[in-house]
Amino acid sequence: MPGYDITEPRLRCVLPFAAAPAEVRLLRRATATQLAQWGLPTATDEAELVVTELATNVVRHVGEGASATLVLERRGGRLRVEVHDKSRTVPALRPTGCDEECGRGLHLLASLAADWGTVLTATGKAVWCEVEVGMAQECRRVERAVEVLEAYQDADGVSAVQGRPRQAVLEESAVELIADLLHWTAARGLDPDDFLDRAQMHYEAEAA
Structure with a gap:
């Protein structure tokens, strides 16, 4: 999973991956390593949960082997986590009583995130989530x-x-x-x- 950092105007890391359970574990580790390098170790637990949910949703709903990209970005007092894939099906919150396959993971994201959403892109969609870091956290x-x-x-x-x-x-x-x-x-x-x-x-x- 190659990646790169941009220090100006903000910290950014891009990690392409293929949707698979093993890749989700690698993404968690890469996230923890990146946040440590940025001096944000206290945001690691929430960020790893967000990365796990977003990447796992690609595995479940887009399909194993699908091409996707994880983007980590420090924006002031928030860490933005994005996962891009090639599906244009936008996830939506369902009633909390529904089963795991109908979006229960999104309720976890909503409870963890300061803000979250989805956006259609030229090649598919991106699901993004922002968590607080520093004093705001x-x-x-x-x-x-x-x-x-x-x-x-x-x-x-x-x-x-x-x-x-x-x-x-x-x-x-x-x-x-x-x-x-x-x-x-x-x-x-x-x-x-x-x-x-x-x-x-x-x-x-x-x-x-």
Whole structure:
């Protein structure tokens, strides 16, 4: 998968590939390597998920062996990920209850992305997705944590008592959620301490 970088006016990397599961794995690795070179390691997890979904959609809906191209581009506070293929069939969001073949992956993209869309090109189409990097990504992580904690409150029956600060309720939910996650790791034969250490290392890398 040859590629090239353009440093002016913005960082850009182009990676042609043939649609296949093995190529999807290589694209993830290439994405992580490229983001490390650009000094954007904290965006790697989300970018790899986006690349996986977009490239896998080409394999499923255009066909194995189809020619496609991955484009990574740093635009200010966002990382833009594009996948170009030769099909002019534009994907669309379907109801969340549908099966995997009818676009459930697009809901994942919509939840991860700051923005996303599709555009017809001279040779087919491009599906693009933008994720936040830097401070904007940190703010988005905080917002996402609040959303998860509020949903956890509802699922666990934790609710704000009249006169009780919302912050205190969120903190209690955070402790309960972390405890549940530790039980989840132990139930799967993992080391809860190692799990916490890995989370701490991930947080410190992003905070730095």
